Amino acid sequence: MVEIGGELRLKGANAEGIDWRIAIEKPTVNTRQVELIVQPGDMAMATSGDYRNYFERDGIRYSHIIDPNTGKPISNKVVSVTALHPSCMTADGLATGLMVLGEEKGLQVANENDLAVFMIVKTEDGFKEVYSDAFAKYMK
16 A cells, blocks of 8 residues: 555555455544544545645635636535545546535536546534445445
């Protein structure tokens, strides 16, 4: 396992001979808690989110992720996207790009392209998990 800047590339097993199990973090600001454990196998894993890197002005929270169509920070309800792919660079690009697209369009693109993607979406009651069909086999 290699981790650089939050992106991971996994291959093989840990020192105990067990396939790597990786935690996806809950999108909370002040605490670090586990949202989900995944077993990616021989894949790269990247997560993009706006729950750590943002700024607030006049009571409005602005993401560091910019929508290239508007040139402005994204403003959808997706707070975290994790993508699995053989290429770490591709996983990172997918996580950020699908974050920009939002829940409905992002999940549609993931399913149409057989991409393994997990999203955490803000709701009135907290958060909900949504994931592509290809992601289900990695959930443990």
